[in-house]
Amino acid sequence: MPYELLLTDSTLIKDIKLELESEKKFVKxxxxxxxxxxxxxxxxxxxxxxxxxxxxxLLRKYTAGRLCxxxxxxxxxxxxxxxxxxxxxxxxxxxxxHLPIRYxxxxxxxxxxxxxxxxxxxxxxxxxxxxxxxxxxxxxxxxMLSKVFVKLKLTHVAINMxxxxxxxxxxxxxxxxxxxxxVSPALxxxxxxxxxxxxxxxxxxxxxxHTIQNGIHQYWAPMFTMFSRGNxxxxxxxxDKFQDIEGNxxxxxxxxxxxxxxxxxxxxxxxxxxxxxxxxxVEALRKGLDANAIxxxxxxxxxxxxxxxxxxxxxxxTRKMRIRHIxxxxxxxxKPSWPLALEVIRLQYSTSSMNIVSLHIHENVHIIHLQDDSxxxxxxxxxxxxxxxxxxxxxxxxRIKTFAPDIWHICLDVDVKCLELSSLVPLT
Ligand SMILES: C[S@@+](CC[C@H](N)C(=O)[O-])C[C@H]1O[C@@H](n2cnc3c(N)ncnc32)[C@H](O)[C@@H]1O
Numbered sequence: 076m077p078y079e080l081l082l083t084d085s086t087l088i089k090d091i092k093l094e095l096e097s098e099k100k101f102v103k104x105x106x107x108x109x110x111x112x113x114x115x116x117x118x119x120x121x122x123x124x125x126x127x128x129x130x131x132x133l134l135r136k137y138t139a140g141r142l143c144x145x146x147x148x149x150x151x152x153x154x155x156x157x158x159x160x161x162x163x164x165x166x167x168x169x170x171x172x173h174l175p176i177r178y179x180x181x182x183x184x185x186x187x188x189x190x191x192x193x194x195x196x197x198x199x200x201x202x203x204x205x206x207x208x209x210x211x212x213x214x215x216x217x218x219m220l221s222k223v224f225v226k227l228k229l230t231h232v233a234i235n236m237x238x239x240x241x242x243x244x245x246x247x248x249x250x251x252x253x254x255x256x257x258v259s260p261a262l263x264x265x266x267x268x269x270x271x272x273x274x275x276x277x278x279x280x281x282x283x284x285h286t287i288q289n290g291i292h293q294y295w296a297p298m299f300t301m302f303s304r305g306n307x308x309x310x311x312x313x314x315d316k317f318q319d320i321e322g323n324x325x326x327x328x329x330x331x332x333x334x335x336x337x338x339x340x341x342x343x344x345x346x347x348x349x350x351x352x353x354x355x356x357v358e359a360l361r362k363g364l365d366a367n368a369i370x371x372x373x374x375x376x377x378x379x380x381x382x383x384x385x386x387x388x389x390x391x392x393t394r395k396m397r398i399r400h401i402x403x404x405x406x407x408x409x410k411p412s413w414p415l416a417l418e419v420i421r422l423q424y425s426t427s428s429m430n431i432v433s434l435h436i437h438e439n440v441h442i443i444h445l446q447d448d449s450x451x452x453x454x455x456x457x458x459x460x461x462x463x464x465x466x467x468x469x470x471x472x473x474r475i476k477t478f479a480p481d482i483w484h485i486c487l488d489v490d491v492k493c494l495e496l497s498s499l500v501p502l503t
Pocket of ligand 1: 330332356381404
């Protein structure tokens with residue numbers, strides 16, 4: 076049976092459709108199913124590169140002309156129904172009504188979404204698992220992986236929970252394992268040293284997930300770092316649209332597991348300077364470099380705060396600086412690092428002929444401030460207030476994804492130029 080793709084972010088439809096059409100795998104028409112836009116394909120292979128490339132959608136098999144039969148053992152609902160019936164579970168329809176059907180595959184992990192009504196964390200499912208005990212719960216997950224996700228080589232099941240906003244490292248404290256160990260029981264996940272200064276043994280004692288987006292391999296440890304599928308659109312923009320990456324340098328503040336760093340390197344940046352405070356993300360970035368066969372010499376990673384960037388870049392740059400892009404990727408705002416980015420630009424102007432640097436400012440912005448352009452005006456004024464000797468031009472505002480109702484995660488591209496070289500007081 077071929078696959079269809081279920082999307083909640085309709086801004087992705089155009090690109091996905093174009094890609095499928097170019098491979099003659101698109102089936103008309105795109106239709107609505109509940110909250111999903113559904114795109115049908117003629118792809119039947121589980122490991123087809125087009126499906127492996129992006130995970131910004133759910134996958135479902137369909138038979139020509141109609142949706143998959145709900146009782147079909149090949150889908151989660153059908154499988155669960157027959158599993159529960161075979162065990163004479165009295166309230167199985169009630170459990171089915173709270174069954175989560177939204178999930179993401181991050182090999183080897185199957186990660187279920189968590190909603191109030193549909194979740195394995197729903198009281199009805201928690202009571203059921205408690206009643207039947209661990210062996211049945213394990214058997215249920217094991218069979219689901221082997222029957223519904225044939226060939227995907229999945230070994231773990233967990234529930235995704237929201238990231239805690241207040242945690243600056245965006246750590247997934249609330250990921251909830253259902254089947255398989257995400258970390259070895261020997262690790263004390265509450266110990267501060269494990270988060271602040273993990274050892275090689277710690278790195279080997281946890282599960283690492285892998286996904287390929289836009290042809291780029293990415294790794295992360297779901298217990299220790301977040302991963303955001305929604306950034307796929309921005310990654311593609313770096314790969315397709317950004318000017319002058321090739322042969323130039325990039326600074327990636329808040330580098331994380333390298334969502335953006337790896338794209339800049341794929342686009343042949345000469346060197347990317349990364350600043351990231353979470354050692355688990357740094358390890359993930361190293362794995363990403365290795366998996367993409369990128370020379371680690373081209374990526375200088377500082378497991379430190381952005382605050383050190385001017386000093387670090389000054390001591391690292393032995394050849395002429397050619398910083399052309401500075402990425403500022405923290406939500407809800409990257410504002411604390413704007414002065415640091417401008418300091419780096421100032422440092423560069425005093426030693427190099429590169430006369431234009433693009434800032435890529437990520438921020439969560441209310442739709443009202445996008446519609447009346449006040450976000451752009453405010454940002455340009457704020458930059459001017461930080462360093463009046465530069466001129467700032469907003470080149471593009473990309474709406475990446477909705478973060479909450481009426482709140483957009485955006486990226487504003489601002490070109491920074493020096494007004495007059497002689498007017499700049501060199502940094503000491
Ligand atoms: C939204 S995530 C980054 C997304 C990223 N581009 C990626 O690939 O994961 C923000 C990252 O910024 C890091 N961070 C937060 N404050 C920082 C700071 N002052 N200096 C450096 N990194 C910081 C966090 O640890 C987190 O990994």
